[in-house]
Every structure is written in structure tokens, then in C-alpha cells.
Amino acid sequence: MEKLKAFVQSRGIGFWVSSVIAVLMLVLAIIYRQCFYWSQYYDARTLIFLIVGLAAGVILMVAGAFFKPLGEWAPAALGAGVFLATLFFFVGSWLMIQDAVGGYEHRGFIAGFWPFVVMAILCIVGSIVNIIFLRQTKQGE
Amino acid sequence: MKRQLSFVLSKTLCVSLSMLLGVSLWGTWLAKENAPTVNAFLGQQDFVFKNTDGAAIDPIKDVKNENYPWYYKPAHKTLADLKKDTVRVGEQIEQEGAALLYNKTGNYGGGANTALPLAKNSKISFFSTGSIRPHLAGQGSHGVSTYVKGEPFKTAFTEAGYSVNTVLWDKYVELHGDPSGTKEDQTNTYRRDRQSYPNGSRPYKLGDIPWDDIYTNQPEVRASVAEYSDAAIFVFTRQGGEGVDMWPGVFAQGTDQENVDMLKLTARERSVLEGLTTLKKEGVIKRIIFLINSTNYPGMEFLSSDKIDVDAVVWTGALGESGVKAVPKLLDGTYNFSGSLPFTIYYDNWDNPAVANMYNGTAGERNFNSLMMHYTNLSDFGRQPEEHTTSYVVYKEGIYVDYRYPETRYEDVVTQRANAGGFDYGKTIAYTHGYGLSYTDFELSDMKVARVPQSNEYKVSVTVTNTGKVAGKKAVQIYAQKAYGKYDIDNQIEKSSVDFVGFAKTGELKPGDKETVTVTVNGRELFAAYDANGAKTYVVTPGEYYLAAGDNAHDALNNILAAKGKTTKDGMDYNGDASLTWNSKVSALDTRTYSTSDQTGAEIKNLFDESDINKYSGRGDNHVTYTTRNDWTGTTSFFRPGEQTYELLKATAQLWEDQVEGFTATEAEKTDTPYPTYGRDYTKDPLKDENGNVILNKNLTLIDLWQDENGNPIPTTDERWDWLMNQMTWDEMAKLTSCGFRHTEAAASIGLPYSFNYNESNGVANASWIATNKGGIEGKALAAAFDDPDKNGMAELWPGNSVITATLNAELAEECGRLWGEEGNWAGMAGLYGPGFNTYRSAYGGRNYEYFGADPYGAGMMGAYVIRGMQSSGLFAVIKHFAFNDMENYRRAASVWIPEQAAREIYLRQFSYPFTVGGALATMCGMGRLGAEPCPSSEALISGWLYGETGFQGFATTDVMSGSYNNKPSQIKAGASLSDDDKMEGQHSFEPYKPVAGQTLGYGDFAWKMRDAAKHICYAVLHSNAINGYSAGTEIVSVTPPWQYWVAAIDWTLGILLVGSFVFLGFVIYQRTKSEKEA
Known part of the structure; x- marks a missing residue:
């Protein structure tokens, strides 16, 4: 318990941002699975990159307690995961985007599309800021 | 501070370059996955022409050369x-x-x-x-x-x-x-x-x-x-x-x-x-x-x-x-x-029974999804209504499409058939099929019918006299009535009172002039009906059969009723003319005469049980009562907003699996069939007969199979096609059959040219002569090659296809087709994704203007004449949407449930004439499903009906980007040849079945199907203007298009910069650490 308390107290603001991003990535994965899995716009690589990025990020966040430099790579892992997931999200959704923007059927976007896009952008931007400007541990730790 | 700045800068550089490189690599991958589309967009090609013989003609550059080998020469000079x-x-x-x-x-x-x-x-x-x-x-x-x-x-x-x-x-x-x-x-x-x-x-x-x-x-x-x-x-x-x-x-x-x-x-x-x-x-x-x-x-x-x-x-x-x-x-x-x-x-269009099963009249929300019909128990499977994959449409009306419903019910009212109900023809139908007035009057007379000896054909002649005051033309329409008796009722065979089976148009007749026209009626049209429940083939049931001439469907029916002794006293709206009828009595059931295909000789038997919800193996409790003339009042539904008028179906576990899951993974099976030959070089490995004599010691090119000694096309069953296909490599075949977005790929091993195919339904309308063709072969567009003064103009915007049908002028239709073909030649198009042959189930069909009409014979035959014309000019037809894509709302992946008799006698029948009479060289499958199965993956539809019964030799492609809900290996297995899709994932999906060097057994059946698919594509391209300019000395060589070098250069540059940025970051970290330690 003491060790946990010390761990928490030693975390920098970047760690907490990474935590939020990790939670968002989990939500993204759930949204994607629920809303897209049954549709023709599903691309498995999106989910894979989200999960792998999330897992790597969390492992690095925890490992940072034992070896500080590892923890500093957590935001990069999270950011890479959500960034690559987003790229393949658009690969899978391309037909829907084409239709919604200028296709013959103008059917619009399926539920979950815009929440995914907004949250993904937040995660990517958050990761960039986290990598460049924020520390995962407090200075001096 | 300076160090902090350097640290931030170096991290920013790393992050930016990482993202740029990520996007670049992703973009490179995406571009290569869609390489054919990128090639076409940039006007680049992955092949070049090489002349093995200095005197050989370049198919693109030498169009003006007087020795240019024309196979389809333009009929117009400008x-x-x-x-x-x-x-x-x-x-x-x-x-x-x-x-x-x-x-x-x-x-x-x-x-x-x-x-x-x-x-x-x-x-x-x-x-x-x-x-x-x-x-x-x-x-x-x-x-x-x-x-x-x-x-x-x-x-x-x-x-x-x-x-x-x-x-x-x-x-x-x-x-x-x-x-x-x-x-x-x-x-x-x-x-x-x-x-x-x-x-x-x-x-x-x-x-x-x-x-x-x-x-x-x-x-x-x-x-x-x-x-x-x-x-x-x-x-x-x-x-x-x-x-x-x-x-x-x-x-x-x-x-x-x-x-x-x-x-x-x-x-x-x-x-x-x-x-x-x-x-x-x-x-x-x-x-x-x-x-x-x-x-x-x-x-x-x-x-x-x-x-x-x-x-x-x-x-x-x-x-x-x-x-x-x-x-x-x-x-x-x-x-x-x-x-x-x-x-x-x-x-009132709502009195058309087909409309009852087209829309959800109880929909409250204003969106597509709620208008469509969805399985009622989606929540049992954790699903919500999702437009396509959870929707269906039941063709409950069966064969009673268009005039077949009102005319048949009218007769049943006149003849007082039980349960005909209070149907008032005069208040229901404004203008029937075939209706059309003139400024003059015509009289039909002297109808004669004679069977052509030793055949199943009947010659019907009718004399037309202009009894009016001005000149005019007259289209004579011939309708048939098949017997409807006990066998039909017991086996649920439906028969329409009239069925359009022939037409001919006079020339322009002056007042007083007369002309005798002759129409040939095939016995199959006159007698045969499909018995899906009893004999499970085409049958002729006992009873009276009629042929009648008339001004329209109703007129012909009234003539038949007159022949049966009916008059206005029986409820007819006017008395008919029995002299314009002929009849023949059949005394015994015949299950043999029409039980085989006229084109292939193959035995015809049930193919579509799985698309009839009442017979589908996963139907569960679902049951549909199809409309029958034996009980109009009890089985006919009509659309009424606010009411649930359509058939309700429940998804079952099997249906769900078939419909939703089935398309995602359909693997080929391992079999004992040896793989075909790939990449054979006859110069090194000559072909010999059983006595060791050399038959072939040089490589063939596609052009060698253009025609036989008598000037006829060499059929795909000829062994020379096998010799040719032996030369192709697996990779060439995989690419050819999987990458076909509005084009077909070239193949170097057999001199198969690239073909550019245009997406239009009647003519190449809206195409500019040169700008539309971005396949990098603009030079092949004659408008550009000849530098025509009007090359920046556009092709003709033609009247709708149903207007062509309405002329009932076969020569005019064929001339129209020839001009479509000519336009294709001038625009550099070898194929046309059209015309369309779906059926007007109602007036509501969004793409009705692309299709030829509601009646399978009239629409199918007139379209067939157009195809004959366009293909004679070198533009091959990719007729669409095959099949059952009769509504737009349901076109993507929704299921059509239809009884086999209606499938064959109405919807497939309209396609049959373009294939058998028009000789269409290609077809595009519908995006939807027949039953639970996507159309391009339906073996019953493609291998069974299309190739098996019509003798079709061309290729079947999917509709655009159907790969997202369709599975390419399953298409090949079903007999379809091509994907209207340029994703290389199609080609990748064939990789598991590819033989390694020396391997003879594995996925042999699949490999042979893929080879057949490639052969069908080659056959269609061979009989198009794509081969203009080719000779024995023309060779195609594969090259890497320039854009691929450019994207590789960008990737490498970014990669090097990224490495450099990490080195810089490492240096900055080292400096920071060092100064912290010193501090």
C-alpha cells in the first residue's frame, strides 16, 4: 500500500494524461466493436492496433515504476496505437464516407462514427502533447 | 533553457516525422492495394508495348497507319x-x-x-x-x-x-x-x-x-x-x-x-x-x-x-x-x-400488388432504414435494423408482375373463377402493357399460325391495313395464353392469362396500304411453364393453349376470351375478335420436351430452392403464401400507408449465419484435382500429340484465337483456349480476376490488352471523348488519336432504354446499339457497364430509366437487339444487375426471397434474351442476395443458370466495391470472374491456394475455376475494340509505373529523416544527462 502510494505520488502530470488516453482508447475499442463489427465497414486492424497500443502503453506505464525510462515511452506506445488504428478506421469506413459525402445514396454515417473520430482525435492530440511537453514522473523522482 | 528548447524541438521533430512516415507508409500501402485505380487516375500503366518485329504496329501510336490492323473499324470518319x-x-x-x-x-x-x-x-x-x-x-x-x-x-x-x-x-x-x-x-x-x-x-x-x-x-x-x-x-x-x-x-x-x-x-x-x-x-x-x-x-x-x-x-x-x-x-x-x-x-400505383412488399408502410421515422423490411427478431441476435444486412424483400406476387396481375384477374372475374373477388379492371388500369394510339386507324386480319416442320417454332402472320387518313406504323403484338388446370393448381404453377411472346413492326403505311408481318414464336414461350414443386423442370400441362394478336395485352386477352365464347354479357369491357386467335389442345402432361436447355442441352432442374423462403433449409417457422390466381382475395396484398402489408420474416440461427457470417469467410477446399499448368513456354516446352509430333512450338497470343478458318469466333470450349491459358501465370490470373474496377488488366504472357470499361446504362452518355478515358490509353481513344476537331465534345445523351423498347422496332434498336458501339470506339472504351435488364416491378424503381421495361420478352428482346448492334461495333456489353436487383433501396446486401417459377419466368427470362439472342459478353452481378447468398457468390445463379443453361461464354463481374460484403474466393468458386474493385486484398485472398513450385495437388478445383474466370475475361476482351491494332508481333511487357518509384522515394526520405531526428534526440538527451550530472 505504501509502495502504491509512493508510486502514485511520484507520477507526473503526463502519467495522468496517459491514463486518460488509455481509458479513452478502451472506450474507442468498445465503441468500434459494438457499432462496426457487424457492418461492412469493419476493419480488424483498427481494433488490433487499439488493443496492442493500449496494452503496450499500460505495461510501460507500470514498468515505469521500476525503470523510469520505460515509463517515458508509454505515451508513444499509446499514441502510435491510436494513430495507426485511426488510419485503418478510415480504410474500413471509406465506402461510407464516400456515400455520405457525395455518393448516390447519401445515407449518412452509422452510429459510432463521429464519437470514434472525435475521441480518436482527442487521443492523438493528447498523445502528441504528452510526448513533447509532459513528464510521466515528477522531476527529481 | 536552451537545452529544454532543444529537447522539445527534438521530440517534436521525432513525433512529426513519425506521423508523417506513418501516413506515408500507410498511403503507400493503400496506393499499392489499389494500384490499378491509381494507375488509371494518373494515366500511367504497368505495361508497355514492345514490338518484336520492327514492322509491327503499335496499337496506340500507329492508329493512323494505313496498315493498322482493324478488327472493329469505325464506320464514321469524323x-x-x-x-x-x-x-x-x-x-x-x-x-x-x-x-x-x-x-x-x-x-x-x-x-x-x-x-x-x-x-x-x-x-x-x-x-x-x-x-x-x-x-x-x-x-x-x-x-x-x-x-x-x-x-x-x-x-x-x-x-x-x-x-x-x-x-x-x-x-x-x-x-x-x-x-x-x-x-x-x-x-x-x-x-x-x-x-x-x-x-x-x-x-x-x-x-x-x-x-x-x-x-x-x-x-x-x-x-x-x-x-x-x-x-x-x-x-x-x-x-x-x-x-x-x-x-x-x-x-x-x-x-x-x-x-x-x-x-x-x-x-x-x-x-x-x-x-x-x-x-x-x-x-x-x-x-x-x-x-x-x-x-x-x-x-x-x-x-x-x-x-x-x-x-x-x-x-x-x-x-x-x-x-x-x-x-x-x-x-x-x-x-x-x-x-x-x-x-x-x-x-393508383398502390393497387399494384408488388408495392405491398416494397416498403414498410408503418415506418414512422424518415430514413431509409425504417422504410426497409427487417427481420422481426433482430434483438434475439443482439442486432439492430441496419439497412442492408438485416433487410429483405419477398416477391410475394410471384409471376404476377405488371400486366400479368390485372389481366389474369380480369379473366378470372369474367370466367367466374372462385375467389376472384370484386376486381374492377376498368377502375384499376389506366393503360395496359402495349397500349398506344395513333393518328390513323389500323385493322388486323388474316392471322395464320403454322408450325415450322421439325422444330418447336411457330410462324405467326398477321395482315395490317391502314384504314385511316394519315400514314403511320403499327407494331403487331402477339400474346400467348397457357392452360391453367388441375395439375397447375395441385403443383402451385401459376399461369398468366396473357404472356407477350412476339412482335413485329410494319413500315410506314399510307392510308389504304397493307402489310403482312410474320413473327416467330418459340414453342417454349408458348407452352412451357416452370414446375418447381412437381416435376421440377419446365412442363407442358394439359389444356388449351392460345396465341392472339392484339393492340395491347388487354386487347389480346379479350380476343382470347372471344374465342372462348365470352362477351360483354359475361363482364368483358368490350367484345374481342376471335379471328385474331389460334389455339391448340394439349392432352397429356409433358415433362420432357422443354426440360433441357436449348443452348447447352443441359438438363434443367430446380436451382433456386434456397431462395424460396418456403423451401430454404434455414427457414424455421417462416412461411409465405404466394399470390395465386386460385385465390386472389386470400393471397393478394396491397400497400397501404400506416398498415403492415408486407410479409414478416424472422431470422433463424442458420439464416443469420448464412446471411451475415457466410460472406466473411468461404474457403476453397482441398481436392484431388491436379493444378492446371502455369507459365508454359512452348518455345522451350513444345506441345506434342500422343505420337510425339509437335503441335505447337511457339507461344500463342490472344489475337490468334480471334476467329476460325470460317470467320467464326472460336468458342471457349476449343482446345486452343487451353493451350493459351497454359501460358498465363498464377499471379496474372489472380490479378486479372480480382482487379476489375471499370477495366480489365493486361497480361503479358498471352498479349491480353488492357480494356477500359465505362459505367453507363444507355450508350456512353455524358462521356467526353477523351477526358473520361484515364486509363493511360487515351491514344486509343480515336477522338484523340485522329485529333478530331470535336474531340473535346461529348457523346450523345440517348433516350431512356424503355423508350427503345416502346418502339418495338428491332432494326432501330440494333442501329442504336451499333452507334453506342461506335461511340465507345471513339472514346477508347472497350466495354460498357450496361445496359440494364432489371424488371419494373412497379413505377417506383429508381433506376427504371436504365432498364427496358416490365415484360421479360419485350424488354429482353429489344435490349438483345441493342447488344447485338453494340458488340458488332466492338463495345462489349456488361449487362446488369444480374439478378433480382429490381429496387434500389435493397440493392446492397439485402435478401430477395422469390419462388423459382417467378425467378425463371420473369426476372431471369429478361436476362436470358440478351445472353442467348444478343450474345452479351459480360454481366455485372447485383449487389444483393438471392436468398441468403450474395449474387456473385451464388453457384446456382452463376454456374448453374448463367453458364449452365444459357451457354454464356463471357465473364461475370461484381458490382462496385462489393468486396466489402462479398468474398472473392467464393465468387470464383461460384463461377464469377471479376471484381469491380481494385483492392489488391482480392489478389491476396487467393494466395493460400497458390501452388508452390512443383506442387501438383492442393486446391486444384479452385485453381481451375480461377483459370476459367480468366479465360472468360479474355474471351470478352478479344471480341472488343481493345484488340484493335494488335498483331502477332505485338508484345506486352510488365513494368513498374513511375508513381511507385516516387512514393518509395518519399518513404525512404522520411525514414532517413526520422532516423536522423532520433539521433538528434539521443544527442540532446545525452547532453542533458551530462549537464545534470555535472550540476
Whole structure:
């Protein structure tokens, strides 16, 4: 318990941002699975990159307690995961985007599309800021 | 501070370059996955021509060379010459296809005792925004870049000598807005936009201007109408389009749209017609002409209104750019009408039983999803209604499509069949199939029928006499009636009272002239019906069989009823002419004569049990009672908004698995069939016979299989095709069969040229001669190769395909096709994704203008003549959408449940003529499902019916990007050849089945199917203008297109920069650490 308390107290603001991003990535994965899995716009690589990025990020966040430099790579892992997931999200959704923007059927976007896009952008931007400007541990730790 | 800045800068550099490199690598991967599309977009190719013989001709560069080997030589020397003919034929199609439906008798002044023809140089006023924005063509794939160019009606009528009310015209333009504008304006309630989508976010509106706003409150307009009063022409238009059907109800939005059915008159339209009727009564105008400029025809219930009194009704269909010129000449008698409606017009479209199973009348929300019919128990599977994969449509009406329903029920009422119900034909049908009046009168007589010895063909001859006062043409229509007796009832075989089986058109007959026309009727058309439950093949059941000549379907039926001794006393609306009938009695059931294919000799048996919900192996408790003439009242449904009129189905575990999961993974199986030969080089490995004699010691090229010694095409069953295919590599075949987005790939090993295929349904409309062809082979577009002065112009915008059908002029249809082919040649197109052969189940079909009509024989045969013409000019037809894609709302992945008799006798029958008579070289499968199975993956449909029964030799492709809900290996297994899709994942999906060096056994069956698929593609391309310029010395060599080098260079550059940025970061970290330690 003491060790946990010390761990928490030693975390920098970047760690907490990474935590939020990790939670968002989990939500993204759930949204994607629920809303897209049954549709023709599903691309498995999106989910894979989200999960792998999330897992790597969390492992690095925890490992940072034992070896500080590892923890500093957590935001990069999270950011890479959500960034690559987003790229393949658009690969899978391309037909829907084409239709919604200028296709013959103008059917619009399926539920979950815009929440995914907004949250993904937040995660990517958050990761960039986290990598460049924020520390995962407090200075001096 | 400086160090902190460096740290931030270095991290920023790393992150930015990482993202850039990530996007670049992703983009490179995506571009390579869609390489054929990128090639076409950039005008680059992955092959070049190499002349092995210095004297050989380059197929692209040497078009002007006098030794250029032409296989399909253009018949016209210039585009200007071609344009003269396309304009002439376009106008002639409208001239002979437009149908006069009503022509009131009365005193119209100047000696005229009918509303039409108008006097020459009449002064007319156009009403409705349809007049300034007419229906020339449709939307979507058949995309016209601007809705309307110029002022077609005003120009055409003015050039024909009319005086057009320009005050009124200009007022319409002022209130409606620029009719050529493509930008929708949702704030202008007058505006008729091209197509609006009732999905809740874009309100649907038909627009138009109510009477008070266009007339009552416009004093200058009132004065002008009084002057231009010879006729008020009301132009009824509805613009159909790809992806969206017309709606029968529920979704109309807008400020004052009382009607909720897109095919009923809106309140505004009614107000105009009522206003005009009042003006006529007051003597301000002389007559009202109702012009149906639409392939989505209205319900004509307004004709019985006492407030609306029109004097003439004319159907023009989609006019095209030259067809509009025929309209004024038809109205003033310069041309005489001779068109025959290719469908049936109801007073109320809701009385068409097919509509009951087209829409969910209880839908409350305004979006596509709720309008569609979804399985009722989706929540059991954790699903929500999701437009396509959870939706279905049941063809409950079976064979009773179009005239077959009303005509059959009419007979059953007259003959007092039980449960015929209180059906009033006269109040249900306004104009039946084949209907069309003339300015003259014709008499049909001397009908003779003779069987052609030693065949199943019957020659039917009829004499036509012009008994009127002006010249005209007459289309003679022959209908058949099959016996309907105990065997039919016991085995649920439905029979229509009349079935269109033949036609012929006279030349122009002057008053008093006569002409005897002869029609050949195939015995199969006359006698055979499909017995899906008893014999499970085509049968001839005992009873009386009739042939009848008539002016239309109803007329022919009345003649048959007259032959049966029925009169008006029995409830007929008029007495028929028994002398225009012939009959034959069949005494015993025949299950053999028509049980094999005429084309292939293959035995015909049930193929589509799994697409009949009552027989589907995963049906569960589902059961549909199909409409039967044995019980009209108990089995016929009608659409009524607010009511649930469609068949409710539940998904079962198996259905769900088949429908949703099945397309995601269908693997090929391992078999004992050896792999075919790949990459054979006959110069090194000659082909020998069993005695060791060399048969072939040089490599073949595709052009070697062009024709045999007698000038006939070499069929794909010839062994020379096997010799050729042995030369192809696996990779070439995989690429050829998986990458086919509006083109087919080249193959170096056999000299297979690239072919550019254009997506259009009637002609190459809207194509610019050179800009459309971006396949990097613009030089092959003759317009560019010959540097024609008109090369920057565009091809003809043709009248709609159903107008072609309405002409019933086979020679005209074939001439039209030849010109389509010619245009293809000039534009560098080898294939056309068209024409379309889906069936008009109702007037609501969004793409009706692309299809030929409602009757399988009339539409199919006329389309077949067009195909014959276009392919003779070197443009191969990829007819679509095969099959059962008869509605747009359901086209993507929704299931069609249909009984086999209807599938064969109506929907597949319309496709059969283009294949067997027209010789269509390719087809595009529908996006939907037949039963639970995607059409391109349906072995029953592709291998079983298409190749097995029609003798088809060409290729079957998917519709666009069908790979997202379709599985490429399963398509190959089913017999389909090509994906209209350029994702390389298709090619990758074949990799597991590829033999390694020396491997002989594995996925042999799949490999042979893929080889057949490649062969079919080669066959179609061989018989197209793609082979112009090829000779034995022409070689194709694969190269890497330049863009791939560029993207690789970008990737490497970014990669090096990224490495550099990490080195820089490492240096900065080292410096920081060092200075911290020192501190």
C-alpha cells in the first residue's frame, strides 16, 4: 500500500494524461466493436492496433515504476496505437464516407462514427502533447 | 533553457516525422492495394508495348497507319459524322417510342375533331417546373453532369415552328431558379431538385409552383396565356436515380405536400391542372396536354376528377438530348405516334400488388432504414435494423408482375373463377402493357399460325391495313395464353392469362396500304411453364393453349376470351375478335420436351430452392403464401400507408449465419484435382500429340484465337483456349480476376490488352471523348488519336432504354446499339457497364430509366437487339444487375426471397434474351442476395443458370466495391470472374491456394475455376475494340509505373529523416544527462 502510494505520488502530470488516453482508447475499442463489427465497414486492424497500443502503453506505464525510462515511452506506445488504428478506421469506413459525402445514396454515417473520430482525435492530440511537453514522473523522482 | 528548447524541438521533430512516415507508409500501402485505380487516375500503366518485329504496329501510336490492323473499324470518319447519326437515331427512337395514351374527341376548331394533332405553328404555354427542368436522363452511375443543358423543350418547340409563351417560361425560371444548377436549394420551396433523400437531414421535396403563385397573382402571365392558348402543355416529371427508389408514401416533407406518394400529383400540381381546366371552361385556352416525361409514371387517378379535364395524355419517357426534338413534331402530326407502352399504368400505383412488399408502410421515422423490411427478431441476435444486412424483400406476387396481375384477374372475374373477388379492371388500369394510339386507324386480319416442320417454332402472320387518313406504323403484338388446370393448381404453377411472346413492326403505311408481318414464336414461350414443386423442370400441362394478336395485352386477352365464347354479357369491357386467335389442345402432361436447355442441352432442374423462403433449409417457422390466381382475395396484398402489408420474416440461427457470417469467410477446399499448368513456354516446352509430333512450338497470343478458318469466333470450349491459358501465370490470373474496377488488366504472357470499361446504362452518355478515358490509353481513344476537331465534345445523351423498347422496332434498336458501339470506339472504351435488364416491378424503381421495361420478352428482346448492334461495333456489353436487383433501396446486401417459377419466368427470362439472342459478353452481378447468398457468390445463379443453361461464354463481374460484403474466393468458386474493385486484398485472398513450385495437388478445383474466370475475361476482351491494332508481333511487357518509384522515394526520405531526428534526440538527451550530472 505504501509502495502504491509512493508510486502514485511520484507520477507526473503526463502519467495522468496517459491514463486518460488509455481509458479513452478502451472506450474507442468498445465503441468500434459494438457499432462496426457487424457492418461492412469493419476493419480488424483498427481494433488490433487499439488493443496492442493500449496494452503496450499500460505495461510501460507500470514498468515505469521500476525503470523510469520505460515509463517515458508509454505515451508513444499509446499514441502510435491510436494513430495507426485511426488510419485503418478510415480504410474500413471509406465506402461510407464516400456515400455520405457525395455518393448516390447519401445515407449518412452509422452510429459510432463521429464519437470514434472525435475521441480518436482527442487521443492523438493528447498523445502528441504528452510526448513533447509532459513528464510521466515528477522531476527529481 | 536552451537545452529544454532543444529537447522539445527534438521530440517534436521525432513525433512529426513519425506521423508523417506513418501516413506515408500507410498511403503507400493503400496506393499499392489499389494500384490499378491509381494507375488509371494518373494515366500511367504497368505495361508497355514492345514490338518484336520492327514492322509491327503499335496499337496506340500507329492508329493512323494505313496498315493498322482493324478488327472493329469505325464506320464514321469524323465525330461530326457520328453525331449526325446519333442525333438522327436519338430523335427516331423518341418518334417511334413515345406513346399516345389519350386523345379526346371534340370540336377543337379549325376542323380538328381530336385534341391532337395540333395545328402547325401553334401558340403554346408550358406549365410545371418539369417543362424547364425535364427528365432527359437519370442520376447516379448514369450520371449526367448537368441536369439540363439549355432549354430543351423551348428550343425544340421553337425550332419546330411553335410560338412558345416566353413570359410564362421566364416566370417559371425566375421562381424556380436556374434549372441547370446542380446545387440544391432547400430554402426555395418551388425548386425541384434533382434528387433529395428522405433521411431526415435532407428533406425530400418535389417543389413546383402552385396555381396562384404562377398564374392568379401574375397579371402578365395571365395575359400571355390568353395569347398562347392553342395548348397548355403540363409536363409531369419525376427524376429517378441510383440508390433511391421513388417513395409510395410516408416521407414527403415540405410545406404543403398533401400527397405522400411521389407518384401521385402533388397539391401544387393538382392546383395547376384544376386552374387550367377552369381556363378551358372559360374559353381562355383550347386544350390541356398532359405529358408524362418520366420513367416513374404517375397513378392516373386524377383523370377521374371532375375538376381536372385533360384532352390528351402522352408518355415520352426519358428524352435524351435528341429525343426532345421529336415531341413537337409528334404533337403537330409531322410524325405519327407508333409507340407501345413497355409497362402498365395504374390509376393508383398502390393497387399494384408488388408495392405491398416494397416498403414498410408503418415506418414512422424518415430514413431509409425504417422504410426497409427487417427481420422481426433482430434483438434475439443482439442486432439492430441496419439497412442492408438485416433487410429483405419477398416477391410475394410471384409471376404476377405488371400486366400479368390485372389481366389474369380480369379473366378470372369474367370466367367466374372462385375467389376472384370484386376486381374492377376498368377502375384499376389506366393503360395496359402495349397500349398506344395513333393518328390513323389500323385493322388486323388474316392471322395464320403454322408450325415450322421439325422444330418447336411457330410462324405467326398477321395482315395490317391502314384504314385511316394519315400514314403511320403499327407494331403487331402477339400474346400467348397457357392452360391453367388441375395439375397447375395441385403443383402451385401459376399461369398468366396473357404472356407477350412476339412482335413485329410494319413500315410506314399510307392510308389504304397493307402489310403482312410474320413473327416467330418459340414453342417454349408458348407452352412451357416452370414446375418447381412437381416435376421440377419446365412442363407442358394439359389444356388449351392460345396465341392472339392484339393492340395491347388487354386487347389480346379479350380476343382470347372471344374465342372462348365470352362477351360483354359475361363482364368483358368490350367484345374481342376471335379471328385474331389460334389455339391448340394439349392432352397429356409433358415433362420432357422443354426440360433441357436449348443452348447447352443441359438438363434443367430446380436451382433456386434456397431462395424460396418456403423451401430454404434455414427457414424455421417462416412461411409465405404466394399470390395465386386460385385465390386472389386470400393471397393478394396491397400497400397501404400506416398498415403492415408486407410479409414478416424472422431470422433463424442458420439464416443469420448464412446471411451475415457466410460472406466473411468461404474457403476453397482441398481436392484431388491436379493444378492446371502455369507459365508454359512452348518455345522451350513444345506441345506434342500422343505420337510425339509437335503441335505447337511457339507461344500463342490472344489475337490468334480471334476467329476460325470460317470467320467464326472460336468458342471457349476449343482446345486452343487451353493451350493459351497454359501460358498465363498464377499471379496474372489472380490479378486479372480480382482487379476489375471499370477495366480489365493486361497480361503479358498471352498479349491480353488492357480494356477500359465505362459505367453507363444507355450508350456512353455524358462521356467526353477523351477526358473520361484515364486509363493511360487515351491514344486509343480515336477522338484523340485522329485529333478530331470535336474531340473535346461529348457523346450523345440517348433516350431512356424503355423508350427503345416502346418502339418495338428491332432494326432501330440494333442501329442504336451499333452507334453506342461506335461511340465507345471513339472514346477508347472497350466495354460498357450496361445496359440494364432489371424488371419494373412497379413505377417506383429508381433506376427504371436504365432498364427496358416490365415484360421479360419485350424488354429482353429489344435490349438483345441493342447488344447485338453494340458488340458488332466492338463495345462489349456488361449487362446488369444480374439478378433480382429490381429496387434500389435493397440493392446492397439485402435478401430477395422469390419462388423459382417467378425467378425463371420473369426476372431471369429478361436476362436470358440478351445472353442467348444478343450474345452479351459480360454481366455485372447485383449487389444483393438471392436468398441468403450474395449474387456473385451464388453457384446456382452463376454456374448453374448463367453458364449452365444459357451457354454464356463471357465473364461475370461484381458490382462496385462489393468486396466489402462479398468474398472473392467464393465468387470464383461460384463461377464469377471479376471484381469491380481494385483492392489488391482480392489478389491476396487467393494466395493460400497458390501452388508452390512443383506442387501438383492442393486446391486444384479452385485453381481451375480461377483459370476459367480468366479465360472468360479474355474471351470478352478479344471480341472488343481493345484488340484493335494488335498483331502477332505485338508484345506486352510488365513494368513498374513511375508513381511507385516516387512514393518509395518519399518513404525512404522520411525514414532517413526520422532516423536522423532520433539521433538528434539521443544527442540532446545525452547532453542533458551530462549537464545534470555535472550540476
